[in-house]
Amino acid sequence: MSTSSEPVISDRVAESPEKLRTLLRRMMTIREFEHLGEREFRNGLIRGYYHSYAGQEAVGVGFIEAMDLTRDYIVDHYRDHGHCLAVGLDAVNIYAELFGRRAGVSKGKGGSMHMYNQEKHFLGGDGIVGGGISVATGVGLALKRMGKGGLCVCFFGDGALDTGTFHESLNMASLWDVPIVYICINNQFSMGTRLDRHSSLTQLVDRAAGYGMATEQIDGQDIGVTLAAAERIFAGVRERQRPVFIEALTYRYQGHGIHDKPHNYRTPEEEDPWIHRDPLLILGQRLIEEKIMTGEQIEAMRQEVAAELEAKVEAAKQSPAPEDRELYEDVTL
Amino acid sequence: MATTTPTKTKKMAMHEALNQALREEMLRDPQVLVLGEEVGLYNGVHYVTRGLYSEFGPERVMDTPISEESFVGVGVGMALMGYRPVVEMMRMDFSLRAMDQIYNHMAKIHYMSGGDLKVPMVLRGPEGPGPNPGLTAQHGQQLTLLFAHCPGLRVVTPSNQYDAKGMLKAAIRCDDPVVFLEPGPLNNKQGDVGEDDYLVPLDQAEIRREGTDVTLIGYGASVALCLQAARELERSGVSAAVVDMRSLRPLDMAPAYASVERTNRAVVVEYAWQSYGPGAEIVARLMRDAFWNLEAPVLRVSGKETPLPYAANLEELSKPQVEEIVSAAQQTLK
Missing domain, CATH: 3.40.50.920 (Rossmann fold)
Structure with missing residues (x-):
């Protein structure tokens, strides 16, 4: 494992055709989920904030696919819809949460940034940049004590490296040999502030290297890369019981929230190279090259996924709002 | 919560009563652990954790770096996993550094998760001007209000040695997050404490x-x-x-x-x-x-x-x- 800032481009993993089709479908589901979610946000059905995962699918799907969710746990931050789908939560319940309905993942009381599910080992969802990093470190420490070989995966963005708690947490994780994988989804923006305008070092692995843990920068656009890296890194963490810091290079297609206007702070020209390396496109091309699917079959799959999600949106709309009495439930008064 | 009346009492300082509570709960329940600054090898700045490190070892009495925000977060994370962490603030003044974890995580995760997750942790430490004089402006504040203002937390403060033990034990057994405020001026003051296992309710004046x-x-x-x-x-x-x-x-x-x-x-x-x-x-x-x-x-x-x-x-x-x-x-x- 690299401890330098040199990008490590792992070989694509040799997965079965069936697995590759499944991964494509999962990434498509996230992409289409966010499209429909954005539509419902603009329709006024979703209130507050909406942080779209579009563009970053290969990171979450690759890493979560490699997890053993019978013993591993996830602590996430606010761009969490895609990760909720990747752990296997039903889109109906995720949409219902976004609509503020009783069938929501958090019974309609959390909203977009606050999805939790004990059964799927998904411990949030966190609205505070960097707010979950220390919580994840505690989860990792608990897993170490439990001795079943479980590890914690914590997802956050590049902006979180600017918080004090990131540094405090990595220090403790290294000091205490916590089995945790910190995954910085470097989507190039801390809200509207580009990496070179918010970070003293733009190779983010260098900012984590001071804590004596292995660090690795990977291509976050190619799921073959993220999945292979995840499998190798998780095996190492389980064996060595040491934390690892990953910087996955990717790009956020939308603004920080879908209500903001990214062209205030970035140009279409700088978006272009990323859009040409779209994670769905990369895997789709591979499937075509390896003659696993045709372009037409991929498009048919996309339409099928979109139609399924439309039905999920409709099902979520059928869920009633929480009852008034639920305002005062689940809280000490 | 069920309470019992102890048969025998003994005079001791409030910090000793709190120490008894921690020790008894740690013996009773292996999920209970203590973490904070100088709680272990140093034996606790205000003596509350005295002797626990040598009895229970570094896995259950964890000395942390001076990283209040993040070690409170570690407590939250361990609580989510079913442990019962008792997180010490050397002085409650330092909890200002940890307010994001206290307000946004410890207090709210149970509600935000629609009741799916629980955070059974205790945040405890001394507040106010004492036990020693001359604490000055950043070490002797009484910040009770900041915690009491926040729904999702239980906030308790004992006025005597007897309650200190029974309430801390009840706080550790409580499934809600509890902020346990120890009156600094009373830390070294003596009073009668029950010798056996008893609880004092957390919600009764x-x-x-x-x-x-x-x-x-x-x-x-x-x-x-x-x-x-x-x-x-x-x-x-x-x-x-x-x-x-x-x-x-x-x-x-x-x-x-x-x-x-x-x-x-x-x-x-x-x-x-x-x-x-x-x-x-x-x-x-x-x-x-x-x-x-x-x-x-x-x-x-x-x-x-x-x-x-x-x-x-x-x-x-x-x-x-x-x-x-x-x-x-x-x-x-x-």
């Missing part, structure tokens, strides 16, 4: 002294001041009742209402700054629910509204004084 003329209402360290003032008032023929709130969230007003029904007068006493403080909430509830029983305005005696000064005379002046309580009580009787 208690009448400490019956009286017929005026009700003195306090919490934490100010209860001792109220009791002292009541003894002085007795010499001038005034019968003062004393109510110990014990819990500030939830706030159990029933004993105060019952007492005011008899005395028709009240004085609220606290070490905290007066403006917007917990005392203001107590007064507001008296206005709402006990208004027709009151024959005089409810008065207040509080810590002075300045940062805690260093000079001995100024420091003493800044605290609520027994004479001020006596004088306020007499004023309600005019």
Whole structure:
């Protein structure tokens, strides 16, 4: 494992055709989920904030696919819809949460940034940049004590490296040999502030290297890369019981929230190279090259996924709002 | 919560009572662990964790770096996984560094998850000007209000050694996050403590002294001041009742209402700054629910509204004084 800032481009993993089709479908589901979610946000059905995962699918799907969710746990931050789908939560319940309905993942009381599910080992969802990093470190420490070989995966963005708690947490994780994988989804923006305008070092692995843990920068656009890296890194963490810091290079297609206007702070020209390396496109091309699917079959799959999600949106709309009495439930008064 | 009455008592300092509570709970439940600054090898700055490190080892008594925000977060994470962490703030003043974890995580995850997750942790530490003098402005503050303001937390503060043990044990067994505020001025003070395993409820105020003329209402360290003032008032023929709130969230007003029904007068006493403080909430509830029983305005005696000064005379002046309580009580009787 690299401890330098040199990008490590792992070989694509040799997965079965069936697995590759499944991964494509999962990434498509996230992409289409966010499209429909954005539509419902603009329709006024979703209130507050909406942080779209579009563009970053290969990171979450690759890493979560490699997890053993019978013993591993996830602590996430606010761009969490895609990760909720990747752990296997039903889109109906995720949409219902976004609509503020009783069938929501958090019974309609959390909203977009606050999805939790004990059964799927998904411990949030966190609205505070960097707010979950220390919580994840505690989860990792608990897993170490439990001795079943479980590890914690914590997802956050590049902006979180600017918080004090990131540094405090990595220090403790290294000091205490916590089995945790910190995954910085470097989507190039801390809200509207580009990496070179918010970070003293733009190779983010260098900012984590001071804590004596292995660090690795990977291509976050190619799921073959993220999945292979995840499998190798998780095996190492389980064996060595040491934390690892990953910087996955990717790009956020939308603004920080879908209500903001990214062209205030970035140009279409700088978006272009990323859009040409779209994670769905990369895997789709591979499937075509390896003659696993045709372009037409991929498009048919996309339409099928979109139609399924439309039905999920409709099902979520059928869920009633929480009852008034639920305002005062689940809280000490 | 079920409570038991101990058969034997023994005199000890409040920190020893708290230490007994921690030790008994750690022996009873392997999921209970302690973490914080200098809780282990150093033996606890205010002696509360004394001996625990040598008895239970570094896995259950964890010395942390000076990273308050993140070690509170570690506590939250371990609590989510079913452990029962007792996180020590060396001084509650330092919890200001950890407010994001306390307000946004410890207090809210249960609610935000629609009840799916629980955070059974205790955040504890001393607040206010003591035990030692000269703590000054950043180490001796009484920040009770900041915690009591936040739904999702239970906020309790014992006024005596007996309660300190029983309430800390109850806090550790509670499935809700509890902020356990130890009155700094009482840390080294001696009192009777039950020797066996007993619990004191976390949500019940208690009448400490019956009286017929005026009700003195306090919490934490100010209860001792109220009791002292009541003894002085007795010499001038005034019968003062004393109510110990014990819990500030939830706030159990029933004993105060019952007492005011008899005395028709009240004085609220606290070490905290007066403006917007917990005392203001107590007064507001008296206005709402006990208004027709009151024959005089409810008065207040509080810590002075300045940062805690260093000079001995100024420091003493800044605290609520027994004479001020006596004088306020007499004023309600005019």
